Amino acid sequence: MSGSHARRGKPSRYAFSTRDVGIDGRQAHLFTPDRPTDAPVVVLAPGAGLPWRPTLEATAERFAERGYAALAFDHRGFGSVDGDRLLSPGRQRADLDAAIEAARDAPEVDGDRLGVWGMDLSAGTALAAAADSFAVDAVIARFPVLDGATLLPSWLRPRLRGLTRGVADYPASALGRLRGVDADERGVRVPLFGDASEVAAVAATGAARDVRDLLGREPGTTPARSLVKLQRHDLSSVVADVNCPTLFVAGEHDEVAPPEAVSAASESVRDASLVRVPSSHYAALAGVELERTLNHELAFLDAEL
The missing domain is CATH 3.40.50.1820 (Alpha/Beta hydrolase fold, catalytic domain)
Structure with missing residues (x-):
């Protein structure tokens, strides 16, 4: 930039x-x-x-x-x-x-x-x-x-896998909180950005590459329940x-x-x-x-x- x-x-x-x-x-x-x-x-x-x-x-x-x-x-x-x-x-x-x-x-x-x-x-x-x-x-x-659902994987299988992980993340994150695990490490996590066929919160062709080039680093992960929240939005x-x-x-x-x-x-x-x-x-x-x-x-x- x-x-x-x-x-x-x-x-x-x-x-x-x-x-x-x-x-x-x-x-x-x-x-x-x-x-x-x-x-x-x-x-x-x-x-x-x-x-x-x-x-x-x-x-x-x-x-x-x-x-x-x-x-x-x-x-x-x-x-x-x-x-x-x-x-x-x-x-x-x-x-x-x-x-x-x-x-x-x-x-x-x-x-x-x-x-x-x-x-x-x-x-x-x-x-x-x-x-x-x-x-x-x-x-x-x-x-x-x-x-928000339009941000999720357009392919059915990765979308279902992501939403399944999202449901599992709610109790896993609560347990991690009780155990004192850092917020950015607890629960079930998925990539923030990925391609349309991948499990990610924002899944689109070239999204992960473009964000990585923009930030100059890997964009990281998000709690899997992000996918559930986006699906409902x-x-x-x-x-x-x-x-x-x-x-x-x-x-x-x-x-x-x-x-x-x-x-x-x-x-x-x-x-x-x-x-x-x-x-x-x-x-x-x-x-x-x-x-x-x-x-x-x-x-x-x-x-x-």
Whole structure:
């Protein structure tokens, strides 16, 4: 990612400042532009299983360079927040709600002009937050996933194996907790990312390779009960209640959130725009694909915030 910054010219640190923000005992990071002094703020929610710093720092810097404050945070269990790396849509929604409140209360921003940005599972969470709260003035849903089951293996046998392991993980994790086993080691665990024919929480062609290249390391594992939680998660009926301007971003080569599904979801929101970019799911987090996608997202924010 640093290489892509160098090619496009990383925003000058003289154009914005950063500071830590406490959220329920955790730390988020606020990027604030020097001008305007009362900037609108955008809350950035990382994609499923991803830490914010290696995946969203470039986006936050570009937002700040453009004149928007950006609050980036890690979901519990990921990045700088210790835990078991559980993919829990309900827990992630609570994390996002807390981040929205922290962004609104930050003294150096205009909390009455607030947008929410989310990717895949977090994009669905962002849409649900907008449906429930008048505090959200705009939503960017990049490659949104509304039905958690679509992240699971598309092949029947690995999906059933994963769900079976997920059911077994509940008592195994409880026993590990009683025995004092570390959160990231207890119970039954499966890979966070894998191909469509493999047991993994996010299973799509090239997903494990793309995330490994993005992070510069193996993405690790998650409790197997993540698959059960994803199987039960469905926000398809919620998006019709979103009542603020919304930008849906679809990737032409996206194996995780296929463009046809994103287009269909956009038709459920009254005040929605749809843009399709020639990118795969994780490629839009760096390099040329990031720049191309951000141009659409920044144009949307300029019009709405």
